[in-house]
Amino acid sequence: MRGISKAFRGVQALKGVDFTVRAGEIHALMGENGAGKSTLIKVLTGVHPRDGGEVLLAGQSVSPQAPREAEELGISTVYQEINLIPELSVAENIMLGRQPRRFGFIDWKELHTRARRALQRLEIEIDLHRSVSSCSLALQQMVAIARALDVNAKLLILDEPTSSLDEHEVAELFKVMRRLREQGLGLVFVTHFMDQVYAVSDSITVLRNGELVGEFKTAELPKIQLVGKMLGRELAAVEKVGDTMALGADAKTTGDAFLTAKQLGRKGGVEPLDLEIRKGEVIGLAGLLGSGRTETARLLFGADRKTSGSITLDGRATALSSPAKAIGSGIAFCSEDRKSEGIVPSLSVRENIILAMQAGRGILRLLPRRKQDELAAHYINALRIKTPSPETPIQNLSGGNQQKVLLARWLCLQPKLIILDEPTRGIDVGAKAEIEKLVDSLRREGMAILFISSELEEVVRASQRVLVLRDRKKVGELSGEQINEDRIMEMIATHE
């Protein structure tokens, strides 16, 4: 791709970007949120028409107008959200939209043969008749890849394929990626996980603010420099990001208990557990995907009803039977699922920020417009939210900025406890560091924080105490000096 440009409603998303993928290589595409990764991919796959520049595929100029055309040209994509139809079988999903026909009817025999061949190419074995919903996320990902790889695929784009996979599944996926590389495919790998980039990719292209920073051989680019390139800061500044590592350590001053949960549990959710959160303390919840972290958070917020146990807030027993009540008692909850549980997509940044505050005031006492504008302006400034205007619909913002808007929604309530469920998922290094710093400064102000993250490193850095969960059970608690990644992993791994 040469000199690609693209603008959306006055926002220049890409400025003359060059991007080259060779056959038989895994090429990582990296950049902060809003750097233009997604836009570049979408231009390449024909989702968006480009404003300028050209795309060459095997030396030929191409300009796909739709994803379908791109596929026919040999450019296949697997998106972050796996687009499969859960109730259909593996084979049907693989062949969806191009079912072989005989006399106008679907030729099932041929369909299964071709689906089997597609899976063989990835060297994985799945029962073709199984419904996709019964497969693990990793297997679903494989099915999506098998579906994307048509016979003539030359280029495979994987957009954040690992964000919902656990370590073992990621390893499986990498095996498949390497296999495809050996078959001479070019692979584009978009991700935020730096370790994964170094584990699997051959070269790296870095974008920043819609511009090309450069293309590098992975082996020749040290991690710290990559971070520097992505952030557009020189090494000294990058080390500042490293500073956050020390933030959690110097903390001793924690106040009285804000929230105490005794034998709190929910049938089918989490087994009864005890939990105490003090003012001015960050508690980490560590555990693998599905270990009951989010379920615990939802119980504390009243989003799910508890079936056992009790919750005491500031020494008083409280029911917390609904989110509204939890918010009223000073609890805020930033959900891990930004898209379906966080943002109200077509409402403006301003409206998204004031939503929870207005809900607390009720229907009649509308927050005066002047006050709304002030709040929006304050948080856009304080959290450095990148948006053309407070009136821009939140759906037009990049993931990291959406997350900041959601943080603003809760922070303006000045909660006593804020539950952050994967606050850094799918956002860039710079925003991650900003959020970690924010968490620490909130703690210093005396806020209690429940911090959930699947990146152990982050949990270790941020927390004064860590609760370890496994298979929907609390398996242990670490505090102060004891907190380190190895200990946590040990607890997750060895507990029976």
Next chain:
Amino acid sequence: MNSAPSTIISRFLQSRIVWPLAGLALLLLFNFVFDRAFFEVSTRDGNFYGPMLTVMRLSVVVMLLAMGMTLVIATGGVDLSVGSVMAIVGTLTAFLAVKHHLSFPSLLGVAISVSLAIGVFNGVLISCVGIQPIVVTLIMMVLGRGVALNITGGSPLQVVDSGVLFLGKSFIVGVPVQIFLVVLVFAITVILCRKTAIGLFVEAVGDNETASRLSGVNARGIKVLVYIFSAVCAALAALVSIGDAGSVDPDGLGQMLELDAITAVVVGGTVLTGGRFTLLGSLIGALLIQTLATTLIRQGMDSAYAPVPKALVILVVCLLQSQKFRAQIASLIGNFRKPTS
């Protein structure tokens, strides 16, 4: 990039009411060219008459329904029961006036309470029990028609109450009372939506209910509220409708009007999936539909065929509203121009 001076114009061009307004303007232009008499206004006994006023008068009922329907649709729901609510309220008030000589205030009280009860029924089944809006209101639509027929045994009734007749037939300073009523209801609704948090909550719930609930918004309450409001609007529409006609036919009153109301809302620029809504757009939508109907009749179109062009115009307005469609048209025109320039 958008330059600053033209913000008012560009904001207007981006607003949802542009396209229905454009459709309406086109229709009026058509009439201006082919049927100048359409714009004639005459006075009789100091009251204004003329095709334009008739159009407005005929749109009032759908306008009232459309205002309630707008809020329901904005929450992502739909209310199919409004036509039947009209039938129940219209028949019941006429019946009570004839048989029990109830005064107008009591009739109004009955109309409001009955519609309130139906709204609560719809709203609670939808938001608390979790049945789909289309199913609940469909049940109410069928049930309501039956109830209305049962009140009189199916036979038509005369409207005798002077208050109801005043609503439907009288004029104030030469303008039909109905038009004042619709303006009043519109003003109250806009104030309720935009000067309280109702508008924000309705849009938030329609756009992302889960996120709204997790932000502490009482999503259930909001949903019950919009169905109540829709039913009350239908009750007012019933009073206007029977007052205007002077009689009630329990079988025909409000028949199919729920669909006209939905059409008005959609043509007006509120999408069926919920979220952002525009009340003014819905009013323009209702006016557009009625202007079209009247124009067709005046052009000598057989009323049996009238729904066809009506459907076409609605299709065109809806297509114009689709950003995707506009982009495609723009690129088509662009392609067409390129070779010549």
